[in-house]
Amino acid sequence: MTTSGPAGAIAPGVIESVTRHEHPGGDHSQPGLPGGMRRTSSRVRRERITMASLVLPSIILVVLINAYPVFYAAVQSVHDGTLTSTGDFVGLDNFTAILTSPDFWASARFTLVFTVVGVFGSWAVGLALALGLKAGVPGRSTFRVLLLLPWVVPIVVSATSWSWMVATPSSPVPQLAEALGFGQVLFLADPLLAQITVCVFKVWVSFPFMMLMTSAALESVDDNVYQAARMDGANRWQTFTQITLPMIARSTYISWILMAIFCVNDFPTIFLLTGGGPVNATTSLVVFAYKLVFTNFQTGIGVAVAFLMTVGLVIVSTILYRQIRKAGIE
Amino acid sequence: MFLSSAASAQLSRRGLLGLGLGAAGALGLSGCSRATTSPAGGASGSGGGAVSFWDTVWGSDAYVNRAKQLVEGYSADGMTGAYQSVPWASYYQTFSSAVASNTAPAASSGGGYQAFQFYDQDAVTPADEVIKALQDAGEEFGPGLLESMQYDGVYVGVPWQVDIRVLWYRQSLLEQVGAAVPTDWDTLRDAGLKLKQAGIVGFSVGAGTTTQGTQAFLAMLINNGGGWFDAEGNVDCLTENNIQATEYLLSLAKDGIITPAAVSYSTDNITSEWTSGKAAIGFNSPTLAQEFGADQQEDILVASPITGPTGKTGTMRFVNNLMMYKSVDAEVSQAFLTWYMQNIKAYWTEGLLSSIPALQSIIDTPEYQGDARAKKIAEEWNPIGGTYASLSTTAGPQMAAVDGGQPTAVWAQQIVQQSGDARSILETLQTGLEGIVKK
Numbered sequence: 133m134t135t136s137g138p139a140g141a142i143a144p145g146v147i148e149s150v151t152r153h154e155h156p157g158g159d160h161s162q163p164g165l166p167g168g169m170r171r172t173s174s175r176v177r178r179e180r181i182t183m184a185s186l187v188l189p190s191i192i193l194v195v196l197i198n199a200y201p202v203f204y205a206a207v208q209s210v211h212d213g214t215l216t217s218t219g220d221f222v223g224l225d226n227f228t229a230i231l232t233s234p235d236f237w238a239s240a241r242f243t244l245v246f247t248v249v250g251v252f253g254s255w256a257v258g259l260a261l262a263l264g265l266k267a268g269v270p271g272r273s274t275f276r277v278l279l280l281l282p283w284v285v286p287i288v289v290s291a292t293s294w295s296w297m298v299a300t301p302s303s304p305v306p307q308l309a310e311a312l313g314f315g316q317v318l319f320l321a322d323p324l325l326a327q328i329t330v331c332v333f334k335v336w337v338s339f340p341f342m343m344l345m346t347s348a349a350l351e352s353v354d355d356n357v358y359q360a361a362r363m364d365g366a367n368r369w370q371t372f373t374q375i376t377l378p379m380i381a382r383s384t385y386i387s388w389i390l391m392a393i394f395c396v397n398d399f400p401t402i403f404l405l406t407g408g409g410p411v412n413a414t415t416s417l418v419v420f421a422y423k424l425v426f427t428n429f430q431t432g433i434g435v436a437v438a439f440l441m442t443v444g445l446v447i448v449s450t451i452l453y454r455q456i457r458k459a460g461i462e
Numbered sequence: 463m464f465l466s467s468a469a470s471a472q473l474s475r476r477g478l479l480g481l482g483l484g485a486a487g488a489l490g491l492s493g494c495s496r497a498t499t500s501p502a503g504g505a506s507g508s509g510g511g512a513v514s515f516w517d518t519v520w521g522s523d524a525y526v527n528r529a530k531q532l533v534e535g536y537s538a539d540g541m542t543g544a545y546q547s548v549p550w551a552s553y554y555q556t557f558s559s560a561v562a563s564n565t566a567p568a569a570s571s572g573g574g575y576q577a578f579q580f581y582d583q584d585a586v587t588p589a590d591e592v593i594k595a596l597q598d599a600g601e602e603f604g605p606g607l608l609e610s611m612q613y614d615g616v617y618v619g620v621p622w623q624v625d626i627r628v629l630w631y632r633q634s635l636l637e638q639v640g641a642a643v644p645t646d647w648d649t650l651r652d653a654g655l656k657l658k659q660a661g662i663v664g665f666s667v668g669a670g671t672t673t674q675g676t677q678a679f680l681a682m683l684i685n686n687g688g689g690w691f692d693a694e695g696n697v698d699c700l701t702e703n704n705i706q707a708t709e710y711l712l713s714l715a716k717d718g719i720i721t722p723a724a725v726s727y728s729t730d731n732i733t734s735e736w737t738s739g740k741a742a743i744g745f746n747s748p749t750l751a752q753e754f755g756a757d758q759q760e761d762i763l764v765a766s767p768i769t770g771p772t773g774k775t776g777t778m779r780f781v782n783n784l785m786m787y788k789s790v791d792a793e794v795s796q797a798f799l800t801w802y803m804q805n806i807k808a809y810w811t812e813g814l815l816s817s818i819p820a821l822q823s824i825i826d827t828p829e830y831q832g833d834a835r836a837k838k839i840a841e842e843w844n845p846i847g848g849t850y851a852s853l854s855t856t857a858g859p860q861m862a863a864v865d866g867g868q869p870t871a872v873w874a875q876q877i878v879q880q881s882g883d884a885r886s887i888l889e890t891l892q893t894g895l896e897g898i899v900k901k
Binding site for chain 1: 724
């Protein structure tokens with residue numbers, strides 16, 4: 133970059149001199165400084181202002197995009213409004229109503245179960261497949277593409293397919309269960325079975341993501357490490373637990389955090405398959421919030437649920453990221 | 463960019479800043495200028511422009527195409543009609559966003575209680591002038607339809623068609639098991655038990671991702687002289703008639719006449735159950751027959767209204783209506799809607815809609831009278847139809863929350879699952895409805 137000022141070209145050495153004085157917290161406008169240095173520090177300030185001005189639109193945009201909805205949600209959560217008007221201020225009544233509602237806690241419990249199963253179930257399947265693919269099975273490129281299908285196929289299509297397979301007594305899977313002597317198994321009609329089915333569906337939809345993340349992490353592990361371990365007499369289990377898992381830990385933790393966010397915010401998987409039923413058995417917090425806002429038209433209460441979810445997710449994500457940093461996982 | 467002189471560097475930075483500010487200013491000005499143009503909803507006055515009509519999807523593509531053709535054929539005072547089809551998925555969000563941003567159309571169809579909600583939010587214009595104009599032109603509305611549109615001393619919308627729940631049956635399946643067409647609750651049970659023995663569903667419902675089950679069960683409550691609301695519009699679920707009806711429905715579930723799998727059924731599941739011959743009786747909308755092939759049309763029939771233990775008859779219906787938005791000059795939308803109501807006959811004469819037309823003049827057409835099923839529904843079922851408001855003749859904005867709301871969905875699912883006795887299930891419904899209904 134050419135350094136120059138209104139007075140014309142600056143002699144070599146001045147910049148170095150200024151640079152020496154540029155330190156964090158330094159005062160570049162102290163009286164008694166040489167005139168050239170004052171000019172230079174003034175120019176630095178101008179450049180900073182220029183840079184700040186250039187960055188400002190982006191910052192404003194990001195703030196508007198991210199902060200405005202959160203702020204608006206916070207406002208709506210303390211009002212008794214509709215979708216078209218803010219309504220009356222009701223203080224913390226909406227939050228009180230939520231936190232004393234058994235339906236909210238039932239949804240929170242299912243969200244926790246759905247998230248834990250979704251994260252660790254998909255991770256376990258994804259890890260196993262990633263390891264299998266790394267081991268060099270024949271036709272692994274084809275397998276990799278095929279295994280990505282659950283993630284690639286639109287959720288509406290896969291949810292409809294699953295519904296077709298399990299919803300009615302004459303669907304293929306209940307028919308198979310009956311043929312195997314399990315009697316009439318109603319996968320979406322029994323509350324517990326519906327919860328299991330929805331969780332399994334989530335694992336099925338999500339494992340390709342985990343497989344991709346893990347495959348990428350596994351590629352970064354140097355094969356020499358494995359060779360060294362083998363020379364030291366490590367068996368497969370020891371290699372897996374002492375080398376593979378620690379070396380992909382950072383990627384694993386990040387994928388857990390991402391998948392946890394995906395699961396908590398997952399609306400279509402549940403809504404398309406069960407609609408949150410039967411009798412709210414598979415209603416997660418996001419489905420609960422949707423129903424409150426768009427079917428019960430209790431906008432304030434619904435937004436309060438969503439707001440609590442956002443706050444909860446931010447706190448959990450922050451804690452997990454700090455834990456990753458504290459643990460010094462590379 | 464590489465700059466070789468101090469002057470160019472200065473100019474560039476300032477120029478760049480100026481350019482940025484200029485661009486921002488231009489954007490701002492363009493935003494201002496856009497705000498001064500007429501709303502997307504349509505013309506704000508006479509003298510040219512488009513009168514926008516938003517229509518939710520009431521039929522097949524043929525209906526949408528015909529409606530588009532009809533609306534775009536509108537021409538008055540130099541203005542033409544503009545048609546916009548609105549999918550049912552998230553339709554309320556679509557209309558709410560338009561209202562909030564003052565870009566609502568001149569008029570629209572939509573949810574059965576949408577007009578009440580938007581009237582309450584000061585977003586729609588009363589439809590009294592349109593109704594008066596139609597009546598002055600000799601048009602007559604079906605029984606109870608105008609009353610159901612009254613709220614706060616005005617008509618909030620113009621009834622244009624009725625979606626009603628009627629009792630359908632598959633004649634061949636009843637003959638197969640030796641059952642008679644139900645005429646009351648006892649014969650409905652008898653037929654259901656015979657069908658159950660043959661592995662056929664005798665009371666088809668779906669209570670999963672569809673509200674069909676809720677509507678069918680409410681039809682049974684109304685059939686017994688009950689409902690969710692009393693004549694004054696108060697939530698009133700724990701009546702003797704309701705308890706009796708709920709006990710009956712629970713007994714159907716207990717006897718397997720209502721399949722336990724129905725608790726998770728979607729609309730597709732119900733349709734598949736009917737068309738595959740696994741269901742023989744059930745409440746459904748007038749569109750059910752359209753799901754069957756031409757060779758099965760003689761087999762899927764509408765029963766006459768059944769009588770409940772209290773000796774009453776009844777069912778539930780939606781009075782679908784058209785509304786006009788305040789974002790557009792009332793005279794413009796009134797003129798358009800009056801014209802539109804006088805020209806929608808083609809939807810029925812061309813076989814595009816199965817619902818009951820609100821105007822008697824359409825019911826009286828030879829085409830409509832020539833459809834035995836449609837005629838039976840209009841003559842026998844329409845006069846005994848009640849809305850979600852049940853015993854109250856008028857509805858209100860709170861019914862929008864009831865329509866598809868959680869408490870009623872849970873109520874239907876609890877019946878299918880037999881989660882408690884009739885009283886406890888109705889108590890849960892009462893509490894739930896009181897929570898979402900604002901008086």
